[in-house]
Amino acid sequence: MSSIYILWDASYIWGLLAWRTAQSLSLPYRLVRGEEIAQGLLSGKPPALLLVPGGNARMKSVALGDAGMQAIRDYVEQGGAYLGFCGGAGLGLSGSEGLGLCPWGRAKFTDRMQHFVSGHIQANVQASHDLVPQSIGKEPPVPIWWPGRFAPEETGDVEVLATYTTPCDDFWVADLPLDTLPPGTFSEWESLYDIRLRPTFLEAQPCILSGRYGKGRYVLSYTHLETPDSPVANQWLLHIIKSLSGVEAPKSNVPSWDLENQPAVWQDGDLIRARAIFDDIVTIGRNHCLFFKRNSWLIGWRSGIPGANLNNLYSAIVTAVSTHPTVESKAYWQNHHSEFMRKLELFHEGVKGYLLAERLAMTLSKTFPETVSRESLRNQRAALFGPPMDSGGLYQELLDTLDELLYLQLPHGDRR
Numbered sequence: 001m002s003s004i005y006i007l008w009d010a011s012y013i014w015g016l017l018a019w020r021t022a023q024s025l026s027l028p029y030r031l032v033r034g035e036e037i038a039q040g041l042l043s044g045k046p047p048a049l050l051l052v053p054g055g056n057a058r059m060k061s062v063a064l065g066d067a068g069m070q071a072i073r074d075y076v077e078q079g080g081a082y083l084g085f086c087g088g089a090g091l092g093l094s095g096s097e098g099l100g101l102c103p104w105g106r107a108k109f110t111d112r113m114q115h116f117v118s119g120h121i122q123a124n125v126q127a128s129h130d131l132v133p134q135s136i137g138k139e140p141p142v143p144i145w146w147p148g149r150f151a152p153e154e155t156g157d158v159e160v161l162a163t164y165t166t167p168c169d170d171f172w173v174a175d176l177p178l179d180t181l182p183p184g185t186f187s188e189w190e191s192l193y194d195i196r197l198r199p200t201f202l203e204a205q206p207c208i209l210s211g212r213y214g215k216g217r218y219v220l221s222y223t224h225l226e227t228p229d230s231p232v233a234n235q236w237l238l239h240i241i242k243s244l245s246g247v248e249a250p251k252s253n254v255p256s257w258d259l260e261n262q263p264a265v266w267q268d269g270d271l272i273r274a275r276a277i278f279d280d281i282v283t284i285g286r287n288h289c290l291f292f293k294r295n296s297w298l299i300g301w302r303s304g305i306p307g308a309n310l311n312n313l314y315s316a317i318v319t320a321v322s323t324h325p326t327v328e329s330k331a332y333w334q335n336h337h338s339e340f341m342r343k344l345e346l347f348h349e350g351v352k353g354y355l356l357a358e359r360l361a362m363t364l365s366k367t368f369p370e371t372v373s374r375e376s377l378r379n380q381r382a383a384l385f386g387p388p389m390d391s392g393g394l395y396q397e398l399l400d401t402l403d404e405l406l407y408l409q410l411p412h413g414d415r416r
Contacts, residue, residue, distance in 0.1 A: 009063035014054030030413035034063035048245035052088030077214030081244035089220035103156030119171035147222035229256035257297040262322035316402035329409035
């Protein structure tokens with residue numbers, strides 16, 4: 001067992017983070033699909049570790065199907081190792097859409113704003129555990145990007161490796177950067193508006209779990225230890241990988257990812273045009289205060305704007321343009337580029353109109369609040385991106401094409 005398998009399905013930008021981590025640190029890896037796992041990929045010659053990136057846990061379970069879900073359970077039960085981040089952590093939990101590796105389930109949010117937190121936060125770690133390196137200290141900063149929550153239970157042999165403590169300087173609640181707010185702001189808002197925005201709901205909540213399932217082990221983390229240029233988190237990630245699988249990386253830090261300034265490598269006219277269209281969408285959003293630069297690889301967005309969806313598309317098209325094509329990806333793009341570009345032009349016009357309508361509604365909200373109806377904005381958004389808390393429309397069609405293209409294009413397995 002020498003390779004790390006990375007589950008590609010329903011991961012999108014988080015799958016790209018996992019791929020970049022493995023690629024940049026020279027880890028032995030292979031990108032795999034749920035269909036392959038369902039067909040027996042994990043048996044016979046199993047991997048050293050199955051890494052499941054963030055993304056949508058429900059969509060991952062659909063991609064795996066009953067056979068794939070059972071294959072993962074069998075793999076871990078027989079001595080395999082499972083490492084899940086965010087959506088991958090949720091997939092490892094118990095519940096109707098989970099693998100049940102961990103007897104705990106996922107907790108529901110009492111307030112949706114509790115989910116809209118991002119940035120680094122200090123963690124109180126179980127320093128004596130073999131999965132926690134002593135070099136990271138007692139309260140290392142770890143990155144979270146809109147995490148779910150664990151639902152602790154008394155049953156089951158579950159070890160909490162870390163709990164949340166204090167937010168760091170780059171921490172945001174929705175589109176509010178905490179370090180820009182004067183002291184006492186949250187208390188005043190709570191008193192005046194009876195709304196709870198301060199991230200105290202995270203304090204002492206578990207963020208990384210470990211346990212055993214049969215002969216194997218799992219680690220489930222709502223912190224993204226694979227975040228670029230987060231050296232302490234990266235160090236912890238590599239320690240976990242080595243402890244679970246015996247695989248040791250030649251390098252120690254995941255390099256920064258300057259997404260906007262990635263050079264064009266695949267000089268395909270349609271792909272270059274697609275990149276320009278997404279650049280235009282991002283520019284429009286920034287010019288009208290709907291988007292902002294969250295960090296070098298992530299676009300931030302005003303609350304209510306489908307920024308997470310656009311991050312998925314933007315990171316995918318930039319990666320496609322900035323990566324050398326393979327024979328398989330060239331053939332796939334040749335068969336799909338015309339239809340993709342047709343849909344992209346429609347999407348471009350629709351998103352421009354939607355974003356500018358959101359900006360107009362923002363401007364008029366105090367003086368003429370009914371000029372741009374909220375229902376009209378919801379309908380525009382649903383037509384482009386699908387229903388709330390789900391995905392669909394032209395967005396999903398474009399993303400599906402890019403997702404398949406990248407799977408065929410990115411170096412992995414035999415193509416490394």
